[in-house]
Amino acid sequence: MARTHVDVTRREDGTIRIDADPDPVAGSAAQDDEVAGDPDFTRAVLDVAGAVLTWPVLGAPGPPSAEVHDSGRAQQWLWALYGERVAAAVHDRTAAEPHGVRVAANPTDLAGSAARLALGHWAARWWPASYPDGIPALEQDVLGLELAALTHRCQQLFDDEGDQPDDCTAELIEEHRDALDPLIQWWRAAPQSADTARHLESVLRLIDHAADTIGLDGPVLRHLRSSLDQRRPAGVPVDPGSLFARHGGGYALAAGEQLVAGGRVIARGQGCNDWRRYPPGFVDAAEDAVSWTARALGARRRIEVEVVAHTAAPSAGAPLVAEVHVNGGGPNRVPLTRTDDRWTGRADLDPGLLGGTAPPRIEVGVLLPGFDPGPFEAGPFEPGSGSDPVPGADRVRVARDAIRALARRRLNAAAERLTYDPPPYDVSWGPFLAETVAAGPTGEDY
Amino acid sequence: MVIDHAWRGLGPGLESLSGPGGAPLTRTVKLIVLPLVVRPALRPELAVDFLGPAEAAGLDGLIRRSGALLVATAQWFTLLKRTRRALGIVAGNPQDLYFQRCFELATEHGAPSDDVNATDRARAVVEDVADTADGRTVEALKGYLSDPARRARLDGELATAWESRLSGPDPGSDASAAADLAAVALDACGTPDRAGDAPEYAALVEAGHGCLFGRALWAHAGRVWGPGDLPAPLGLTAHHVPPRPQVGRGASTATLPAPLDRTLYERLFVVLQSSARREELPTVPELVDRETGRSCAPLGLHDESLRVAVVLGGRLAVGLDPLGTGEPMLGRTAAHRAVNSRWRREASVLRARRMTVSPRPDPDGGVLDALAHDLRTPWAAYVRRLWVRLHGRDVRDAPLEDLAAAWAVLDGVARSVMMDHRAKVRSALRALSMAPTRAAEPRSA
Known part of the structure; x- marks a missing residue:
């Protein structure tokens, strides 16, 4: 793969910025912590020693951008991630040289593993699982164990200063150890796809090495050690999907039952499903997952909200609410409760708001109180500038669609179990084990 | 890279x-290669980020000549x-616990032999490392403080020490002089070029501003920063003025009170519970004796440089802005x-x-x-953690030498x-999504 170039600049506050995408897009890339206007769910990030690394999830595979806040600590890995030229450029910027410089970055193994680790963390939080869209959820424990393996593989990026939450191999193994035994079974059953077999073995060996190196112990880890020590028996093929307990998968969407009989429908429509406003695992990621109906019941005006639930959504303890704006007025909150495959709720609205002859303009969003960072605000978009014809909300919707398309592409690739030997940047984009499980049986293995 | x-x-x-x-593992470099093989203190030419060709060759040779020793270390x-x-x-990360000992074993004995000698040595080291706490444990503290006569004696000593804490001249009614000096010192922090050469820090220690600040807190916790709308006690105490420390007989991490409201037991519980290198601590009876005096000293600390760090930290904490609201607080500094x-x-x-x-x-x-809410009042979590860290240093006689x-x-x-905050958000979100996926029992509101 051809080398790519990065821009290395020093900011006023002394931090060093490495920009992986030097195309001068309106000259805005280096202005702030994130590229202006890109929704949070399009960034994969990694906290490493002395820096934060960022990759665009929707972009082509490549080296990360970096915000280096402690270049002394970062020098331990800069050369291994970007190559010597970039490390030297950062060093020069730290010392005295104030001017930015464009240098070539090498596609190193560490860059490939780090990108994959960041993408895995992204998938654990933003994977757009949806029943109506046909995008299955990822098995979190399987993904978590692969992240543990990748974190260990990227150990050069971390030091023991204790300020890097992503240096969490031990925590990941502990939290997701339930999936270890099924993964061992899957590996012993000798998947016929050579790629999957190699992939599984590499993850398991990394976990074993990590556990040994950081001093984790326990029955399942000893079982892992002894399994890896033995020659792998040619076992009976298994369906990996059957090894993992699925959360209430495969429900059928009940036809939208009427919440309230009677009344006159004034209006109905779809709300906005902004993924940023609630944590993962609560709401189905489909664009049309949020719908509402406004009714007249005598003199009263009532709104009913229905939200398709994520297959693993909890039914208690999480007070999701819908936020309703009528004709641009202040928000009304409608508490939602989980019933089967939906979150539902209803509330009376001020009849005055819905009294006019013109059809009311009703906007409905869903959010978790206390979590919601607020509706998306696009960056410094100037309507007259001509550089960006898409307003904020539309731009986020387009980005959500692009994420769904990405998920579908990745699941297809996992199902096809492509055999290839790509260079480091591309290998990072290969399927995770959790995606292979989610892609389901292809017939080849069984 | 050369390494x-x-x-x-x-x-x-x-x-x-x-x-x-x-x-090499990150800790291999940090705990073995740098301190034991390269030893930059002896070879200052190697103590830089970027080596010239001659130094790089020197470093390379140094490591290659230690090859056999490192292989033996790996086997140990x-x-x-x-x-x-x-x-x-x-318990513990084996790299932190054993790396240095392995290098010592390799230096002294070479590679481990196949016989019982090596096994015995290994066992002795592992047990030695596990035993270094040597009675410096929470259990020992609990046992020591359970004796009624001893508790009565300590209670008397606390009463006497607390009574005499205010001897000497009145420190004055506000700490604005300290706050101004602190601001200058903080302005020299966080900029790589200037840290370490700020005379204001030495001046603060010299003039005993940490002590004065602590005494001002005893007099009127609400007004130590002078007039204004600042959260003055910063979470050091929940009371109008810090109360007299009690002996105490129990503690739980989740419900520890504000630092200056803690009992003797609670103060030492934190030290004994969190300590990685307990062998450096005094024995439990000595710990308790010294804590009696310390808990009645200004800010609950003996060393003046550590008290000054509380002043700096407090001044820093009131200007923290985790939510990025940008609202102006007491003038912000480089720190x-x-x-x-x-x-x-x-x-x-x-x-x-x-x-x-x-x-x-x-x-x-x-x-x-x-x-x-914690993010909107960041000084409370900040000062609390800072005090615990400074207290840990005080217990070990480890002052802060310079800015x-x-x-x-x-x-x-x-x-x-920040790490705490992220961990708390993570666990709160996990608790929310781990709630039963089907309604189990009705809950009372």
């Missing part, structure tokens, strides 16, 4: 000290890990800019990881709103507070 190349050049036999790709490490497993020991830009990075990462809390108060927000050392602690506490 990495030389390391790979040493060939096989180093797997237990290496990462999955063959590079494998043996010690096996011994540790056999003994059922799981504030450094920590607040760290918070901005953290907020950006948390958004990308879908781990947000609402910046505005939300009555329906439950535990997440409580976490957001650079103080800044390392102040900055480290800021990072810890």
